[in-house]
Amino acid sequence: GENVEQHPSTLSVQEGDSAVIKCTYSDSASNYFPWYKQELGKRPQLIIDIRSNVGEKKDQRIAVTLNKTAKHFSLHITETQPEDSAVYFCAASKGDSNYQLIWGAGTKLIIKP
Amino acid sequence: DSGVTQTPKHLITATGQRVTLRCSPRSGDLSVYWYQQSLDQGLQFLIQYYNGEERAKGNILERFSAQQFPDLHSELNLSSLELGDSALYFCASSLNNEQFFGPGTRLTVL
Numbered sequence: 272g273e274n275v276e277q278h279p280s281t282l283s284v285q286e287g288d289s290a291v292i293k294c295t296y297s298d299s300a301s302n303y304f305p306w307y308k309q310e311l312g313k314r315p316q317l318i319i320d321i322r323s324n325v326g327e328k329k330d331q332r333i334a335v336t337l338n339k340t341a342k343h344f345s346l347h348i349t350e351t352q353p354e355d356s357a358v359y360f361c362a363a364s365k366g367d368s369n370y371q372l373i374w375g376a377g378t379k380l381i382i383k384p
Numbered sequence: 385d386s387g388v389t390q391t392p393k394h395l396i397t398a399t400g401q402r403v404t405l406r407c408s409p410r411s412g413d414l415s416v417y418w419y420q421q422s423l424d425q426g427l428q429f430l431i432q433y434y435n436g437e438e439r440a441k442g443n444i445l446e447r448f449s450a451q452q453f454p455d456l457h458s459e460l461n462l463s464s465l466e467l468g469d470s471a472l473y474f475c476a477s478s479l480n481n482e483q484f485f486g487p488g489t490r491l492t493v494l
Binding site for chain 2: 303314320360364369370372374375376
């Protein structure tokens with residue numbers, strides 16, 4: 272079945288530096304790729320998503336890139352701040368809507384002051 | 385606040401017992417998803433309901449069952465509880481692709 276691999280499992284970066292988290296998916300029919308952020312003790316929340324007809328999407332300091340040929344997508348956070356410390360999950364789905372998300376294992380991002 | 389509510393917030397019970405977790409989706413959302421998150425672990429998808437019907441099944445144990453009612457709220461039933469069932473249980477709802485998560489129910493099995 273569909274599988275999503277996420278790397279690294281833990282990422283520690285200096286405040287102000289950039290952070291990149293990568294995910295690889297197995298099902299070429301996947302067409303929707305969201306990223307969720309889960310702060311300690313809180314619920315996961317969508318921060319950005321991308322569809323297969325787009326190669327890149329940006330929202331202020333965060334961006335997601337998609338390479339359909341290689342079947343991987345990445346989250347980029349620039350000018351990291353302490354509030355970026357959290358666990359980030361990538362996911363993939365092959366439905367138009369209301370389809371099950373296949374989740375990555377998560378990346379714990381630590382921002383060092 | 386995502387608009388998804390879950391009750392109870394905390395639940396402490398003993399091994400062998402049965403509990404029911406409840407989820408009310410956002411107004412208008414037809415899909416409800418249940419997830420299990422053990423300490424420092426990822427999101428394990430359990431099951432999805434869409435407009436009252438089971439739509440997708442993940443790694444849900446036979447001791448667990450769920451249903452979605454006509455008013456679209458959902459319940460997750462966990463029976464013959466074991467120590468390893470201790471976890472945070474999230475439900476999420478969606479109308480399109482974005483899933484909105486509830487605050488979770490923390491289950492502790494002693």
